[in-house]
Every structure is written in structure tokens, then in C-alpha cells.
Amino acid sequence: MTTLTFDSVNPATGEVVGTHPRQSAPAVHDAVTRAEEAAGWWAALAPADRRRRLLDYKAVITQNLRPLAELVHRETGKPTADAVLEIVLTITHLDWAARNAEKVLGRRRVATGLIGLNLSATLEYLPLGVVGVIGPWNYPVFTPMGSISYALAAGNAVVFKPSELTPGVGVRLAELFADAVPEHPVFQTVTGLGETGAALAGDPRVKKIAFTGSTATAKRVMAACADNLTPIVAECGGKDAFIVDADADLRAAADACLWGALSNAGQTCVGVERVYVVDQVYEPFMRELKDLAATVKAGEHYGPITMPAQLDVIMRHIDDAVKNGKAVKGGPESVRAPYVDPVIVEDVPEDSAAVREETFGPTITVRRTKDAQEALELANASAYGLGGTIFSRDTRGALRLARLMRSGATAINSVISFAGVPSLPFGGVGDSGFGRIHGADGLREFARPKAISRQRFALPGMNLTSFSRGAGEVERLIRMVTILHGRRKR
Numbered sequence: 001m002t003t004l005t006f007d008s009v010n011p012a013t014g015e016v017v018g019t020h021p022r023q024s025a026p027a028v029h030d031a032v033t034r035a036e037e038a039a040g041w042w043a044a045l046a047p048a049d050r051r052r053r054l055l056d057y058k059a060v061i062t063q064n065l066r067p068l069a070e071l072v073h074r075e076t077g078k079p080t081a082d083a084v085l086e087i088v089l090t091i092t093h094l095d096w097a098a099r100n101a102e103k104v105l106g107r108r109r110v111a112t113g114l115i116g117l118n119l120s121a122t123l124e125y126l127p128l129g130v131v132g133v134i135g136p137w138n139y140p141v142f143t144p145m146g147s148i149s150y151a152l153a154a155g156n157a158v159v160f161k162p163s164e165l166t167p168g169v170g171v172r173l174a175e176l177f178a179d180a181v182p183e184h185p186v187f188q189t190v191t192g193l194g195e196t197g198a199a200l201a202g203d204p205r206v207k208k209i210a211f212t213g214s215t216a217t218a219k220r221v222m223a224a225c226a227d228n229l230t231p232i233v234a235e236c237g238g239k240d241a242f243i244v245d246a247d248a249d250l251r252a253a254a255d256a257c258l259w260g261a262l263s264n265a266g267q268t269c270v271g272v273e274r275v276y277v278v279d280q281v282y283e284p285f286m287r288e289l290k291d292l293a294a295t296v297k298a299g300e301h302y303g304p305i306t307m308p309a310q311l312d313v314i315m316r317h318i319d320d321a322v323k324n325g326k327a328v329k330g331g332p333e334s335v336r337a338p339y340v341d342p343v344i345v346e347d348v349p350e351d352s353a354a355v356r357e358e359t360f361g362p363t364i365t366v367r368r369t370k371d372a373q374e375a376l377e378l379a380n381a382s383a384y385g386l387g388g389t390i391f392s393r394d395t396r397g398a399l400r401l402a403r404l405m406r407s408g409a410t411a412i413n414s415v416i417s418f419a420g421v422p423s424l425p426f427g428g429v430g431d432s433g434f435g436r437i438h439g440a441d442g443l444r445e446f447a448r449p450k451a452i453s454r455q456r457f458a459l460p461g462m463n464l465t466s467f468s469r470g471a472g473e474v475e476r477l478i479r480m481v482t483i484l485h486g487r488r489k490r
Contacts, residue, residue, distance in 0.1 A: 096422030127155030233435025238386030
């Protein structure tokens with residue numbers, strides 16, 4: 001029987017980087033079968049033994065950092081230096097997950113309260129079994145490993161379906177794991193197109209799916225999971241806002257804004273797409289932004305648009321923005337496939353596609369606001385809610401805005417910095433998805449809480465969970481609860 005294959009292609013050159021099998025539903029089924037057996041072995045290891053193996057995996061990735069970054073560069077087109085940064089962040093997250101899993105998930109005693117004074121109670125988090133990860137192409141190491149690292153640290157086996165645009169990276173990540181942990185296939189990669197991911201999501205033995213991609217695709221994955229009530233953690237992109245307050249360091253704000261918008265050719269889920277600037281600093285901020293933008297060039301400072309179909313979306317949004325606003329840098333001529341030069345458009349109506357829909361390209365819209373409160377209200381008027389940024393010298397005011405911003409994470413006087421902090425959870429609200437990876441919440445996302453209560457001694461005269469209880473016991477219970485909870489707080 002002939003095995004169907006597909007190629008991964010360097011989007012900048014058209015060069016074929018690798019050829020991979022289009023793994024069918026039976027092949028995915030076999031991978032999950034292997035993962036089930038491996039999961040039993042992995043979960044039975046002492047936490048210290050899992051930690052040691054994961055730290056070995058971290059070391060193997062570090063030793064292979066340069067060739068892995070080169071592979072990321074060839075499959076995505078992004079500069080090798082950006083690929084290195086992505087992998088370094090991955091290493092720090094893997095290290096944190098390995099070192100903190102036992103502390104976060106291990107068994108601990110919890111208080112039982114006065115009513116339960118004759119009980120002892122413990123809480124721990126147990127592995128789910130097999131976790132399926134469906135990854136994206138824009139950050140083919142950092143993003144899926146944000147799920148894979150934490151799922152492995154929580155004691156699960158992982159079957160990973162990478163994007164069909166970056167399958168070689170996914171294959172290599174599993175190969176490096178096998179180098180560090182050769183005993184069982186605890187981490188496997190299956191390659192293919194949409195049907196491969198559907199087979200993984202639809203397998204009833206997969207106990208959780210971690211998905212990163214578009215909102216529309218997330219809905220299809222959720223539908224596949226629904227038949228088996230398989231839970232899902234979904235990160236579905238964003239339309240992140242960047243607020244510049246009146247007291248901001250304008251040079252630093254412009255520099256961060258430009259990096260957040262243009263790095264990785266704007267193909268970043270938490271990339272800057274909407275900018276709101278308080279009126280009294282609008283003009284000087286725009287001068288700084290335009291001066292800096294003049295020094296950034298596609299093909300030199302960032303790579304091509306990795307997914308060719310995205311060029312149509314980017315062009316549509318640029319056309320929409322320029323038609324309804326004022327282009328201050330670039331325009332439709334900026335699209336020169338496979339590259340898109342920087343585009344900055346101001347005064348774009350809030351109801352336009354360029355403001356409402358995720359562009360996923362090196363474009364930004366900029367709007368003047370009367371104050372930071374109006375900027376916040378406009379920032380929050382979006383179906384998405386993944387990340388965001390606030391620049392202000394007023395620490396208390398910036399923290400207030402950050403807390404009120406409708407997003408899973410907000411950076412102050414920096415951009416996308418929360419993604420580099422392993423102890424912080426990452427995820428969104430609204431059309432940006434639900435669930436969390438990274439940090440303690442990320443570890444718990446891939447585990448199930450197990451509660452145990454044990455009676456230490458019988459309460460005299462208070463056998464309430466028995467048909468032999470009398471009216472006197474119920475009366476004593478009422479008096480106790482009234483004393484404990486019956487007084488109103490004024």
C-alpha cells in the first residue's frame with residue numbers, strides 16, 4: 001500500500017525542506033495505543049525520576065539549539081535569531097515545569113473546618129493519561145511545547161500533531177525526547193493534514209486536547225471532541241491592543257509597539273494590532289513610531305508570510321484600512337509576496353475589518369483617544385481577549401488599567417513579556433479561547449484533582465450520615481451552625 005506524503009516548503013524560497021507521511025486515522029490510532037502504554041509507565045515513575053528525564057530533555061534541546069533553530073528558519077522563513085529566541089524561551093519553560101511539577105501537583109493536606117474536625121483531607125493532581133496537542137506554525141517550538149512540557153511534567157504521555165507547514169520541527173522535537181527518554185514512546189509526533197488532527201481529537205482514549213489556531217478551527221476541533229466529552233484547552237489568536245498614556249516614555253513605547261507588531265512578520269497571536277494613544281502625546285508618539293518604522297524592512301528584520309493564504313487576509317485588511325483611514329506608512333503596495341512591508345494606518349473606524357478581525361500580518365491601526373479610560377474602553381470592545389500592553393510611568397494607574405483590560409495577560413512598559421515568565425499562566429477570553437498553559441495553572445490544566453477525606457474518629461452524639469440519627473443530633477447541628485454562621489456582618 002502506497003503511503004501518501006506531503007512536503008514542507010521554505011516560504012521564502014520555495015525550497016522543499018522535507019517530505020512527511022500523511023498519517024491516516026489507523027496510524028493515529030496506533031500512536032495513541034503506544035501512548036497509552038507509555039503513559040502508564042511514565043505516570044508510575046517517581047516525580048524525581050520524571051523531573052530528571054525532563055531536565056535531560058531540556059539539555060538535549062539546548063545541545064541541539066543551533067540545528068533546531070535552522071530547521072525552524074527553513075520551515076517558517078523567520079530569521080534564525082528569532083528562532084533561537086523562541087527555543088530559548090521554550091527551554092526556560094521546560095525547566096520550570098520539570099522543577100515545579102511535584103510542588104504544584106503533589107499531595108497536600110487541606111483544612112476540613114469545624115464541621116469536619118473529625119476528618120483529615122488531602123488534595124493531589126493526577127495524570128490524565130494521553131494528551132493530544134495540535135500545534136501552530138508561527139511558533140512551532142515555543143507554542144506547542146507550552147502544552148507538551150506541562151503535560152509531560154504532569155505525568156501524561158503526549159501525541160503531537162504539528163502544523164502541516166512545520167512538520168519537520170514537530171518530528172524533531174519528538175526525536176530529541178526519545179534521545180533523552182528512550183525507554184517508552186512517551187512523546188510521539190504524527191504528521192499530516194486536517195484529517196490527522198481530526199483523528200487525534202476524535203480518539204476516545206485521548207483525555208485532553210491542547211489546540212492552538214484560529215477560532216473557526218477551534219470550533220471544529222471542539223465538535224470532534226464533543227462526541228467523547230474530551231476536554232480542550234484552546235488558544236485561538238487575538239487582536240491585541242497597545243495603550244500609550246500621556247506620561248509614557250514615548251521612544252520606548254514606539255520601539256516596543258513596533259517590535260510587537262512587526263516581529264515574526266506580525267504572525268504572533270499576542271502581537272500588537274491596535275494602538276490607542278492619548279491625545280496630548282499623539283503627535284510625538286507618531287513621529288517616534290514612523291522614524292523607527294522607516295528602519296525596518298521585510299526580508300531583513302523579519303521573514304515572509306509563512307502561510308500563503310494569509311496574504312489575502314492581509315491585503316483585504318490593508319485595503320479596508322487605507323480606504324477608511326490615513327496611511328502613514330505603506331499600503332497595498334507593501335504586499336509583495338511572500339513578504340509584506342510594514343503598514344501603519346491611522347484614523348481607521350472601529351467597525352472596520354482592519355480593527356475587528358485578526359490580521360496576522362505586519363500592520364497596525366493607530367487611533368487618538370481623549371484619555372487612557374477611552375483607550376481602555378476601545379481596547380476592550382473586541383471579541384478577542386488574549387494579551388495587551390500599557391505604557392505609562394504611573395505605576396498605580398497602569399496597574400489599574402492592566403487589571404481592567406479584557407485579556408488573559410497584560411504587559412506594562414514592555415511587550416509580550418508575560419509569555420517569557422514561566423510562572424505566569426497564558427491564555428485568553430472570548431474568541432481568544434479558554435484554559436491556560438504555563439505556570440501552576442498550566443500544570444493543573446493537564447491533571448485531574450483527586451480529593452480524599454478520611455474519618456479519624458467518630459463525633460460523639462453527631463452521627464449525621466446515618467438513618468439512626470435522632471432529633472437531638474439535628475438540633476445540635478442547627479445550634480452549631482447558628483453559632484458559626486448566623487451572625488450578620490455589618
